[in-house]
Amino acid sequence: MNLSSVSKAKLAIGVALAVGVLLVASSLASGQWVVAGGAGIVTLASVLAARWLWIVDASLHKACSVLAAASQGDLDRRVVNIGDARGVIGQMLINVNRLLDLTEAFTKEADAAMGCAAEGRYFRQILHDGMSGEFAAHADLINQALTSMDSRTATFAKESTAVGGTIKTASQAMAATATELEATSRQMREIAHTSSAKSADVARVAEEASTDVETVASAAEQVSTGIREIAERVSHSAQQAKATVQKVGQADQDIQSLVEATERIGEVVNLITAIANQTNLLALNATIEAARAGEAGKGFAVVAGEVKTLANQTARATEDIVKQIGAICTATETAVEAIAKIGDLVHDIDSASTAIAATTEQQSMAMTDISRSIHNVSAAMRSVAGTISDVAGTADTATEAAGQVLAAAGDLAERTVRMNDGIDQFVDRVCSGIGRR
């Protein structure tokens, strides 16, 4: 340490002073004036030297303690009351202060600038003024760093806000879509649910309808069979009618011969009538003859009366016969007319039944066709029922899927909302973290 040198110097000056004083005393005692004068100068010089040394010592002490504090990181202390110290020592003390002033100014500035930067306020830079040499260079460096930090954080904040904005727009769109999706899937679920129920209904109805149609088909078949039977019967009756016509023709002939026979009977009757009339006349004559013959003729008259009665009875009988023949004639005429009418009718029936037969044949065929198509319809319906059952199954699956989608959409919507908040918070955090808000 310097102190040791100063101490030595103090010691040396002390010795010089002591020697000087002794020398002054002894030379004065021995009357050696010249020596005494020299010793006096030495002594005076020593005193002055001692005083200067004190000042130097005190200055060094001050500088030392300030520097010691500074070396411990205490930059606040300064050397004061420099007044007495001049020259190099004084300059040294001023330089100690100057160094500390600069260092403290630098650290304070750096602290303040960094403190502000930490809050994202970059306007506060290290003041270049007052800084010199490396302090100024370091200050410039830090300021450059702050400027670039400023622009970078500004860019970063701008970009992260923009990115945040973009993400937010996207996620808002997503949220909107999710909400839409939610609504759609809700609708879908309802639709699927409804269609499931409906298709189940339809399947059931179709199944029922199919059964009904089947019944109809068999009914139609029966109808068809019935029609065929009718057709057969009709054609049978047509044939019978034809046979009847033939028979009627026969009857006509029979009647004709009957008429002829009647006519012949009439002739016979006429003959009989004529004979009866003759007989009556003869009887009358006989009676007359008998009456002439009196008694003899009495028995004869009785026979003649008998003959006359017989002739009258014959005449009456023939009259009856004529009457009856007339009746027969009238009856046959009526029969002939009737037969002719029957023939016509039977003819009509015949043609009608032929027509009916043709029609029923057609109908029967049509009915068969209908029955077949009804069968087809029934099959189709059954397959529809099957398909619809499938649809119902699919609709059930769709309902389930829609339910899942709904849940997922809800979840998505919730998440996007959370994400939105998250993004806002993130951007806020980012920006406030770099002091841009």
Next chain:
Amino acid sequence: MAKNSVILTGVERTFSSDEIIVSKTDLKGRIIYANEVFQRVSGYQEQELLGQPHSIIRHPNMPRCVFKLLWDTIESGKEIFAYVLNRARNGDEYWVFAHVTPTFDRSGKIVSYHSNRRSPRREATKKVSDLYAQLLAEEDRHADRKEGMAASTKMMIDVLGQIGKPYDEFVFSL
């Protein structure tokens, strides 16, 4: 210091831009350190400054509200920048761009104040002296010191409000 009792020469002193005027005060604003540049520019010797209130170099053209803001700020533990017009021993004047900060001990208690002053740019001092003149005029309009200071403080707040900048940013923008 009463305004009419001080000598003013109207002569402006300057100092170099790579120099700093440094001073430290105790909690009451009494000078405990003034660097060599301080001594040279103010014209006072160290012995004349040590122990004296800092207002020893106060210039009468400085509005009181500025020093109020200064003290309010540093006493709350914060740094402040201010353009200050000072008066040298012989009545000359000099503008400084002062940075005043509290010094804390290890427990965080304020133990003293410290000030670095830089040579300000002329455009800045021009603007500031206009504002200070207005503030001072406002203060002089009021007989009561406190009232005057309240009025000028309000005026300053209004000006800052119009500019739309906090005080520190405003000072740096000059």
